[in-house]
Amino acid sequence: MSRVLITGAGGFVGARLARHLLKQARPDAPIQLTLTDQFALPPDLQNDARVVAVQGALVDQAALFSSGFDQVYHLASAVSGECEIDFELGLRSNLDSTRVLLEGLRKAGNRPRLVFSSSIAVYGPDPGLAMPAVVADDSLPAPQTSYGTHKLMCEYFIADYTRKGYLDGRSARLMTVVVRPGKPNGAASSFFSGIIREPLAGQEAVCPVDLTVAHPVASPQSTVLSLSALMQASREQLKRRLAINLPAVNVTVAHMLDTLEKVAGKKALSLVRFERDERIAAIVANWPRAASSDTAHHTLKMVGDASFEAIVQQYIDDMRQSGLSDTALKGLA
Numbered sequence: 001m002s003r004v005l006i007t008g009a010g011g012f013v014g015a016r017l018a019r020h021l022l023k024q025a026r027p028d029a030p031i032q033l034t035l036t037d038q039f040a041l042p043p044d045l046q047n048d049a050r051v052v053a054v055q056g057a058l059v060d061q062a063a064l065f066s067s068g069f070d071q072v073y074h075l076a077s078a079v080s081g082e083c084e085i086d087f088e089l090g091l092r093s094n095l096d097s098t099r100v101l102l103e104g105l106r107k108a109g110n111r112p113r114l115v116f117s118s119s120i121a122v123y124g125p126d127p128g129l130a131m132p133a134v135v136a137d138d139s140l141p142a143p144q145t146s147y148g149t150h151k152l153m154c155e156y157f158i159a160d161y162t163r164k165g166y167l168d169g170r171s172a173r174l175m176t177v178v179v180r181p182g183k184p185n186g187a188a189s190s191f192f193s194g195i196i197r198e199p200l201a202g203q204e205a206v207c208p209v210d211l212t213v214a215h216p217v218a219s220p221q222s223t224v225l226s227l228s229a230l231m232q233a234s235r236e237q238l239k240r241r242l243a244i245n246l247p248a249v250n251v252t253v254a255h256m257l258d259t260l261e262k263v264a265g266k267k268a269l270s271l272v273r274f275e276r277d278e279r280i281a282a283i284v285a286n287w288p289r290a291a292s293s294d295t296a297h298h299t300l301k302m303v304g305d306a307s308f309e310a311i312v313q314q315y316i317d318d319m320r321q322s323g324l325s326d327t328a329l330k331g332l333a
Contacts, residue, residue, distance in 0.1 A: 002031045005069045007058060007101065008076030009045070010037030012180050013117070017073060017224045018045055024228075025050070034069070036061060037076065058097035065104025071231055072114040072167075074101060079187035080121060080147040080283060087146060094150035102157060106166040115231045116158050116171040118243050120216060121148030124286045135288040137244050137295050144286035145188075159241040171243035172230050175218040175291065179315035181328065188283040192217060195253070196260055196312060199268040200319075202331035208277035209253060214289035216248035218304065219311040220318075226302050233300050240295070247297060247304025249311060250290040259308050263316070268331045 004021060008014040018035055025031045035041055036054040045051050054064060058076055076097065083090030098116075105112055124144035125131040132139050143149045151173075158169035176189045179197050184190040191208055192215065198205035218226075226246040230238075261269040296302040305311050319328040 002029065002071065003034065003069045004031055004071045004073070005034045005036070005065075006073045006075060007036050007097075008074075008117075009033075009035030010039040010041050011075065012182070013177060013220060013223055013227075014073075014075045015042050015045060016220055017075070017227060018051070020224050020228060022048060022050060034064070036064070059092065059100050062100050062104050065101050066107040068108045068110050069105070069112050070110075072101075072105065072112055073117070073227060073231070074098065074114060075117045077117070077151075078147070079185060080145055081188045081190070081280075083146040083150065084188075084279075084283065090146045090150055094147070095153060098154045098157060102161050102167070106161065111165065111167055113168040113231060114158065114170070115227055116154060116169065117227065118151045118155050118171045118173045119148060120173050120175060120245065120248075120288050120291055121145055122152040122155070122173060122243075123288045124148060131288065134250075134290040134292050135245070136292045137242075145283055155243045162241045168235060169241070170230050170233070170238060172227060173243050173245045173291075174223060175216045175246060175248040177220055177223050178217045178311060180220070181315070181319070181324075188280050189215075191280070192256070195256060195272050196315070197328075199260060199271040200264055200316070200331050201328050202268075202271070204271045204273060206273050206275045207253065208275060208280040209284055210274070210276070211254040211257070212252060213284060214250065214252045215284070216250050216288060216291040217308070217311065218246060218248055219314050221314055222247060222303075222305045226296065226304070229300055229302050230296075237300060238295075239299070244295040244300075245291050245293040247293045247302050248291045249305050249308050251308050256308060259312055263309065263312050264332050271331065 034052045041053050078090050078093035122141040122143050123135045124142045126142040155171040162169040178193045180193040195205045195207050319325045
């Protein structure tokens with residue numbers, strides 16, 4: 001039986017990844033998922049006999065991490081806006097917890113394969129080094145937020161533990177995941193989902209930046225499939241210890257809202273109100289405007305999303321399948 005650990009499994013991406021792995025499991029290759037988060041897991045995961053649920057802070061779970069896992073998805077993180085507001089929270093949640101995890105895995109001694117969810121927030125402009133118009137796998141990181149700095153530091157932690165032979169690590173720089181269901185979170189990027197999600201539900205949304213803001217995004221399903229594919233890739237296929245960009249759709253806010261109007265009509269579009277937030281705008285201004293993913297696409301054959309319209313349609317389909325369309329899609333024309 002394969003033992004798989006997912007940190008941050010109560011979050012949207014983590015829970016979706018867990019469901020994907022459970023669905024893909026074969027009778028001849030059973031798995032046991034250990035899902036850990038500070039918050040309770042969704043009921044469907046708690047009630048699955050193949051799931052072991054562990055609730056609590058990662059920094060307190062050293063014994064669990066040293067118990068021996070075959071595969072680890074490290075998704076847990078304090079998000080961008082939180083890290084800017086509370087510096088110590090970011091250090092504790094992103095750096096201290098990762099160090100505890102890696103040390104536990106090292107002590108277990110079985111060299112597990114680990115996928116770390118990094119972020120394109122590792123890129124940014126530097127006074128002596130302009131950020132490329134399109135950031136690539138080989139673009140030099142220069143994070144301009146604490147969150148991006150933490151992610152880059154964890155990438156290097158994992159690369160060094162891999163070099164030393166303690167684990168087989170690979171880091172994935174995630175694009176901003178849209179459209180996330182539910183309520184906004186503390187991420188500075190939260191509005192990228194909000195300006196689509198809220199109008200589709202017939203609710204007003206506030207956009208804190210202007211129409212020209214550009215950013216790479218990806219759907220939840222593309223993100224989950226890419227994380228799973230990265231886990232399955234052999235060291236010979238990957239050919240690197242350093243991080244790779246996951247597939248992206250490069251969009252502007254204007255294009256996102258054009259798509260909203262195309263899918264849901266003018267009434268939904270009219271629910272988006274522009275109210276500039278200088279704090280959010282300053283953070284987003286230091287993020288990449290576009291990204292490429294050559295290793296993911298050409299070496300590992302990840303597909304990604306076809307278009308932003310396909311991303312929005314995925315959200316609509318998810319809401320219908322989950323039985324939430326009466327509230328989540330009230331604004332759909």
